[in-house]
Amino acid sequence: MSTLSAHLLDEIKALPARYPQPRSAVMPALDLAQEELGYLTPEAMTEVATALNLDAGYVEGVATFYTLFHLEPIGKHRFYMCTNLSCTLRGAGEIVEHLRGVIGVKEPGEVSSDGLFSYEEVECMGACEYAPMARVDHRYRYDLTPEKIDQLVAERKSSSSPLSPTLSPEGERGKPKPKRVSRKKSG
Amino acid sequence: MAERRGTVGGPVLTEWFGKPDLHTLDVYRSLGGYSAMQKVVTSMTAQQVIDEVKTSGLRGRGGADFPTAMKWSFVPKDHPGPKYIVVNADESEPGSAKDRYLMENSPHMLVEGAAIASFAIGGHHAWIYIRGEYDLPFEMLRDAIAEAHAKGYLGDHPFGTDYPLDVRLYRGHGAYICGEETALLESLEGKRAQPRSRPPFPALKGAWGMPTAVNNVETLSTVPWIMRNGGAEYAKRGTEKAKGTRMVTVSGDIQRPGNYEIEIGITYRDIIEGLAGGALPGRQLKVFWPGGSSAKVLPASMLDTSTDLDGLKALGTMGGSGGIIVMDDSHCVVKAAARLLRFYAFESCGKCTPCRVGGNWAVRTYERILANEGSQLELGILERVSEGLQNGRCLCGLGDAAGWVIESTYRHFRDEYEDHALRHTCNVGKALAHA
Numbered sequence: 095m096s097t098l099s100a101h102l103l104d105e106i107k108a109l110p111a112r113y114p115q116p117r118s119a120v121m122p123a124l125d126l127a128q129e130e131l132g133y134l135t136p137e138a139m140t141e142v143a144t145a146l147n148l149d150a151g152y153v154e155g156v157a158t159f160y161t162l163f164h165l166e167p168i169g170k171h172r173f174y175m176c177t178n179l180s181c182t183l184r185g186a187g188e189i190v191e192h193l194r195g196v197i198g199v200k201e202p203g204e205v206s207s208d209g210l211f212s213y214e215e216v217e218c219m220g221a222c223e224y225a226p227m228a229r230v231d232h233r234y235r236y237d238l239t240p241e242k243i244d245q246l247v248a249e250r251k252s253s254s255s256p257l258s259p260t261l262s263p264e265g266e267r268g269k270p271k272p273k274r275v276s277r278k279k280s281g
Numbered sequence: 282m283a284e285r286r287g288t289v290g291g292p293v294l295t296e297w298f299g300k301p302d303l304h305t306l307d308v309y310r311s312l313g314g315y316s317a318m319q320k321v322v323t324s325m326t327a328q329q330v331i332d333e334v335k336t337s338g339l340r341g342r343g344g345a346d347f348p349t350a351m352k353w354s355f356v357p358k359d360h361p362g363p364k365y366i367v368v369n370a371d372e373s374e375p376g377s378a379k380d381r382y383l384m385e386n387s388p389h390m391l392v393e394g395a396a397i398a399s400f401a402i403g404g405h406h407a408w409i410y411i412r413g414e415y416d417l418p419f420e421m422l423r424d425a426i427a428e429a430h431a432k433g434y435l436g437d438h439p440f441g442t443d444y445p446l447d448v449r450l451y452r453g454h455g456a457y458i459c460g461e462e463t464a465l466l467e468s469l470e471g472k473r474a475q476p477r478s479r480p481p482f483p484a485l486k487g488a489w490g491m492p493t494a495v496n497n498v499e500t501l502s503t504v505p506w507i508m509r510n511g512g513a514e515y516a517k518r519g520t521e522k523a524k525g526t527r528m529v530t531v532s533g534d535i536q537r538p539g540n541y542e543i544e545i546g547i548t549y550r551d552i553i554e555g556l557a558g559g560a561l562p563g564r565q566l567k568v569f570w571p572g573g574s575s576a577k578v579l580p581a582s583m584l585d586t587s588t589d590l591d592g593l594k595a596l597g598t599m600g601g602s603g604g605i606i607v608m609d610d611s612h613c614v615v616k617a618a619a620r621l622l623r624f625y626a627f628e629s630c631g632k633c634t635p636c637r638v639g640g641n642w643a644v645r646t647y648e649r650i651l652a653n654e655g656s657q658l659e660l661g662i663l664e665r666v667s668e669g670l671q672n673g674r675c676l677c678g679l680g681d682a683a684g685w686v687i688e689s690t691y692r693h694f695r696d697e698y699e700d701h702a703l704r705h706t707c708n709v710g711k712a713l714a715h716a
Contacts, residue, residue, distance in 0.1 A: 114363065114489040117471035121454055159473040159630075161455030162413045174414070178375045179574060179620055180532035180606055217457060217624050218375040218574075219414045222532035222604065223382075223539045232416045 097137040102130055106145045119146055120156050124163055133164040161216065169197075169205045169212030171250045174229040177215045180222035189226050190215060192240040196247050210250060293506045293515065293526045294499065295542045298386050304421055306428040309389040315429075317508035318393045319440045321400055327358075330401040334504065336512030338524030343369055343460070343497030344573065344601045346590050349504075355484035356402040356492045364404035365493045367469065367483075368395050368501060370411040370418070371459040374573035375624060376604025379528035380498035382540040384411075384418035387502070388425035394501030396435065396446045397508060402494055405445045410465050413454045422450055457628035461677045462495040464630065475632040476677040499528055499603075519545040523590040527603055531557040534564065534609035543588060545600075550584040553607055564609040568693065572601025574621050575682030577689035578614075598689070613709040614694040615701050618686050619647035625683035636680035639670045643687060655702030663687050663698075 096103065106123040110116030123146055127138045134157050143153040157163040173193055177186045190213070194200065197211040205212045221227045224236035230246055292298075302308045309315070321330055335350035356364055368391065372380040384391055395407035411419050426448050429435040437445045456474045458464045463477035466488050487493020503525070507515045516524045523545045529552060532538045536558030543552060549571060553559065560566045566581040571588075577598035579586060586592065590600045608617060626640030643666045650659050670684030691698055700706050 113471075114491075115470060118451070118469060118489075120471040121452070121468075125452070125454070156471065156473055159456065160413075160453075163454055177620075178624060179617055180376055180538075182620060183533045183606075183608060183612060183617075216455075217628065218373060218377075220372045220378045220381045220412070222376050222378045222530055222606070225532055225538065229414055229416075234417065 096141050097135060098127055098130060098141050102126055103141065103145050106142060110146060116146065117148070120148065120153060121160070124153070124157055128163060132170075133167055161214075166203060167205060168203070170210050171231055173197075173211065173213035173246075174216045174219070175213055176217070176219050176221075176225070176227050176229075178218040180218070181226040184225040186226040186238075189228075189238045189240065189243060193243050193247075196243060211247065292542045293518070294383060294390075294502055294528060295386075296506065303387050304385075304389070304425070306389060306425065306432060309387065310432075313509060314389055314505070315393055315434055317505040318396050318434065321397050321508055322440050322442050322444055322446070327401050327403050330397065330508070333512045334401070334507060337507045337515040338512075338519070339500065339503055339507060339515065340523070340590070341497055342499035342503075342527055342603065344374065344575070344599070346600065349496065349500055352484070352494050352496070353398065353401050355482070356404075356494055357485065358403055360403075360492050363406065363489075363491050364402050365488045365491055366395055366398045366402060366404060366407035366501075367462075367466065367488050367493055367495045368407060368409040368498060369460065369462065369465055369495055370409050370415070370498045371453050371465060372415075372498070372602070373412060373457040373460050374575060374602040374604055375621070376530060376532055376570055376573045376606040377602040378530040378532070379540050379603055381415060381418055382530070383498055383502050383528065384415070384422060388418070388421040389429070390502045390505060391498055392422065392425050392429055392435075392448050394504040395448050395496075396439070397504050398494065398496060398501055399446055399448075400444065402492075405447065407446075407448045408451055408469060408488065409448060410451050410453060410459070410469055412459070413452050419450065419452060426450070456630075457624075458630045458677075458679060461679065464677070465495065466493065473630070475630045478676065497602075520587075520589045527588075527600070529588075529603040529605050531605045531607065533569075533607040534561055534566070534612065535559070535607045536561060546587055546589050548585050548587055549579070549605070552588070552605060553584060557607075560607075560609050564611055566607060567610045567612070568608050568614060568690075570604070570606040572599045573604040574606060574624070575599075575678070575685065576601045577685045578693060580693045598685075610709065613707050614690050614697045615647070615707075616651065618690040619644070619651060621686045622647055622683060625679060625686070629679060629683075633676040633680070635669050635674045636676070636683070639666045639680065640683050642666050643683065650698075650702045653701075653705040655705070657703065660691075660698060660702050663691060667691070 109119035109122050123142045127142050128134050131138055139153050140150045143150040175190050197206045199206055202214045221234055226238045228235050297303055297312050331350050331353050339349045341347045399407045435447055439446045451469055453459050459468050459474045461476050464474040468474040483493045519525045526542050526544050528542055530540050541556045568578050568580055570576050570578055593600050622643045626644045629636045629640050631637045646659050646662045649655055667684045667687035670680040700708050
């Protein structure tokens with residue numbers, strides 16, 4: 095009995111054909127595995143390796159290099175809090191501290207007792223004009239205040255709806271979704 | 282003070298920004314989008330495209346400032362196998378948000394530019410390597426590419442020709458080092474993103490071992506405009522040597538943070554005090570990073586510095602990726618530098634020793650200084666580590682950038698360093714909670 099579902103392993107086996115060389119499939123494959131399990135277990139990484147004809151140690155080596163792969167359980171809803179300079183200058187420290195209190199955790203990576211929330215302190219996410227900002231469930235949240243954090247957490251506590259799924263490799267699965275565009279006029 | 286420019290000739294990249302639904306193919310096309318690509322694939326040779334871009338004087342906007350036409354011309358014309366355009370959409374430089382802004386507003390502009398660039402190097406495939414956190418730009422590019430395929434602009438017969446062109450997406454997964462082009466190529470190949478030794482350069486041996494030109498989002502987004510309006514028209518903007526316009530992101534202690542398209546050659550005062558509204562009420566600007574956190578800082582007394590790229594180089598700093606971070610007198614330079622060193626140490630890929638060891642050494646030294654355990658010894662360590670990170674001792678620019686943060690903040694704000702290290706006080710405003 096494998097950790098990853100049979101249909102997911104089939105999907106992973108079909109990935110290498112999309113790239114000029116099969117090895118490029120390793121990150122999209124790990125992405126799919128993480129989407130299914132929430133985080134990457136050693137067994138899952140081994141199964142990805144087998145499906146792609148790669149060494150398990152190699153796959154783990156890739157997974158451990160990139161910050162968006164999680165090797166430990168994380169909350170159902172993840173708050174990636176930018177704490178780099180532009181956000182810190184505009185109060186990211188206070189925002190993170192507030193979030194910790196609201197979800198009841200002491201440090202990055204710790205999962206709240208209800209399993210719903212965890213947070214990470216991350217480096218610049220390229221939305222400095224909206225500092226302080228965060229990435230929450232695959233969407234950027236801008237100009238954060240303690241009140242906005244309260245609201246984001248409350249929405250997620252009251253909602254039983256599933257997360258927006260992790261974006262598939264190249265997004266080639268499924269149909270384009272309606273867009274929500276955040277524009278900011280220049281100058 | 283340099284003459285105020287900035288409006289001469291009008292915007293290039295943001296020309297159509299603000300038009301409703303610009304991100305859809307129909308609107309983009311109705312404004313003139315894809316006419317450049319159509320002209321290129323139906324009536325021009327690859328060399329003519331390169332020549333037009335050469336006339337424009339366009340240089341890479343990812344930070345390296347390398348002439349785009351020259352980069353394309355390095356890709357061998359007679360190579361028998363595949364050749365690739367790889368788009369660096371891994372924007373991760375602290376302070377830089379302009380690539381995200383361009384992709385979210387006009388994804389087709391990048392798709393068109395990437396297709397034209399592929400044609401120019403005699404290739405058929407462009408790969409957009411986009412950072413994993415950019416969910417919305419990813420979805421918009423995915424939809425834009427699908428629309429372009431549906432219209433027959435991409436595919437086996439773009440605009441009825443027999444020159445196949447395709448643009449593909451590849452998501453990164455969180456690693457600043459992927460902004461370095463050879464690390465990005467390693468990542469695209471499914472490896473840990475560690476920079477390659479060069480030579481061979483990507484132009485000869487790039488993605489999957491094939492000749493490759495790696496271009497930044499903004500650079501390629503500029504190309505359709507150049508092909509529509511002509512390189513000479515683009516070259517009317519900017520300075521003698523640094524042509525055109527560019528995007529800047531202004532962030533930090535500033536009234537109106539935002540993305541702005543500027544004509545190269547205006548001053549930082551024009552941007553920071555003009556476009557972005559200057560300091561917050563009751564505060565004084567103290568220091569700014571002119572081109573991302575990796576550019577050496579300039580004190581506020583140098584606000585009249587021109588954005589001319591060669592002028593910045595002469596000052597020992599750079600326009601970099603256009604991320605202008607502004608800090609005022611309520612924040613401490615030492616704490617800001619300490620925060621940035623934590624970033625560079627964390628993002629070091631670990632492949633070369635000076636960067637792997639030096640970054641962490643600097644972090645520990647800053648920690649001692651900020652814990653009031655510093656002395657002349659710590660300042661000496663910072664100076665030595667800073668030097669050890671620079672001038673070609675590292676495999677890529679990450680180490681240099683870490684060194685520049687230390688060196689430039691220490692040079693311009695020695696008093697703040699000495700307050701902390703020697704007198705164990707901070708005489709500046711409130712503390713940075715995350716320093």
